[in-house]
Amino acid sequence: MATSVTARGEAPVTDPTALEFDVFTYFSEHARARTSATSTASARRITVETKRRRESPRSPSELTLRGAGSLAGAEVSAMAALGSHAARALGLGVDDAPLRSLLRAVEAAYRDVPYHNALHGAGVGQAVACLMLETRLRERLTRAEQLALLVAAFGHDVAHPGLTSAFLKASKAPVAALHADPVLESMHAARLLELADAPENDVARSLGGGDAERRAFRECVVFLVLGTDMGAHAGITEELARRRPGTLARAALHLADLSGSVTTVALSRRWVARLREETLAQGDAAVRLGLRAGDYGGQDRADPRPQSTAGFARGVVLPLLRALSVHVSGLESRLRALDVVAAAWEETERGEAPPATRL
Numbered sequence: 167m168a169t170s171v172t173a174r175g176e177a178p179v180t181d182p183t184a185l186e187f188d189v190f191t192y193f194s195e196h197a198r199a200r201t202s203a204t205s206t207a208s209a210r211r212i213t214v215e216t217k218r219r220r221e222s223p224r225s226p227s228e229l230t231l232r233g234a235g236s237l238a239g240a241e242v243s244a245m246a247a248l249g250s251h252a253a254r255a256l257g258l259g260v261d262d263a264p265l266r267s268l269l270r271a272v273e274a275a276y277r278d279v280p281y282h283n284a285l286h287g288a289g290v291g292q293a294v295a296c297l298m299l300e301t302r303l304r305e306r307l308t309r310a311e312q313l314a315l316l317v318a319a320f321g322h323d324v325a326h327p328g329l330t331s332a333f334l335k336a337s338k339a340p341v342a343a344l345h346a347d348p349v350l351e352s353m354h355a356a357r358l359l360e361l362a363d364a365p366e367n368d369v370a371r372s373l374g375g376g377d378a379e380r381r382a383f384r385e386c387v388v389f390l391v392l393g394t395d396m397g398a399h400a401g402i403t404e405e406l407a408r409r410r411p412g413t414l415a416r417a418a419l420h421l422a423d424l425s426g427s428v429t430t431v432a433l434s435r436r437w438v439a440r441l442r443e444e445t446l447a448q449g450d451a452a453v454r455l456g457l458r459a460g461d462y463g464g465q466d467r468a469d470p471r472p473q474s475t476a477g478f479a480r481g482v483v484l485p486l487l488r489a490l491s492v493h494v495s496g497l498e499s500r501l502r503a504l505d506v507v508a509a510a511w512e513e514t515e516r517g518e519a520p521p522a523t524r525l
């Protein structure tokens with residue numbers, strides 16, 4: 167497993183078990199494959215249709231089904247491919263078909279927003295798998311917990327609207343009336359379970375423990391997704407210190423969620439730019455509603471002072487990483503990588519306007 171820090175300008179890392187894995191390149195390769203599979207399938211369909219029309223006219227629905235069948239042969243979802251790879255690498259021993267089906271559905275349910283999209287979900291899923299592979303974390307978790315951690319990671323922000331819970335409440339968005347606090351995380355957990363409950367996505371069935379095992383899986387997914395709320399951050403760090411059972415998986419997901427934007431310098435610059443775009447868009451939405459752009463987690467285009475990524479890396483991610491490293495060994499390379507990224511941002515931010523604290 168590669169554990170070195172990628173220097174700027176190096177080729178993108180496409181090994182899904184590597185810390186510095188480049189999810190952007192992975193997704194664009196799948197998008198290219200999807201386009202090519204779609205055009206191959208439609209070219210084949212046109213050829214078959216033309217040939218059949220000449221020979222004996224048949225039902226058009228039969229021809230369409232044939233086309234869809236050939237397309238389904240290729241993996242069109244980057245998230246499904248990544249999740250399947252991770253489950254195999256982890257030796258989870260679950261059925262591949264429902265896992266891929268679930269992750270395809272999860273990827274499709276993510277929205278097209280700048281940061282909290284399927285790329286982010288896939289990145290967090292990969293990071294969690296990487297954490298389980300490079301540390302002894304999985305020895306401390308049951309198989310149901312490991313599967314729940316993987317699924318929760320991929321789906322933890324599913325259907326995210328690119329707006330904060332505080333903004334959704336302030337703007338009286340319908341989702342804020344439907345879900346209890348934390349609004350977004352409750353919505354993500356509900357949506358993820360709804361997808362996991364579809365018979366073709368029922369990966370928990372292959373755990374083999376019957377209803378009790380499936381219940382444990384579902385409860386764990388909800389517990390883990392709710393733990394990605396920043397409001398749970400201090401509690402998770404404190405619980406790690408008290409060695410409460412069940413904290414490790416929650417801490418791992420929360421860490422993977424936070425550290426995605428500060429893993430390597432090159433990836434960090436891309437993620438931070440996306441996050442900034444999303445917070446500026448929320449600022450615009452706030453202004454349209456007569457609210458102040460900078461309130462509820464938005465950012466004001468008229469006062470675009472960058473938030474401090476170095477401060478976030480050192481003040482928020484590092485304490486969590488250190489607290490987790492007391493319990494599981496093998497996180498030394500991550501500590502070093504975080505230091506490199508924080509130092510790069512410190513250099514950048516010295517040349518910019520005084521940073522505000524980012525949370």
Ligand SMILES: [Zn+2]
Pocket residue numbers: 286290322323394423
């Ligand atoms: Zn997230």
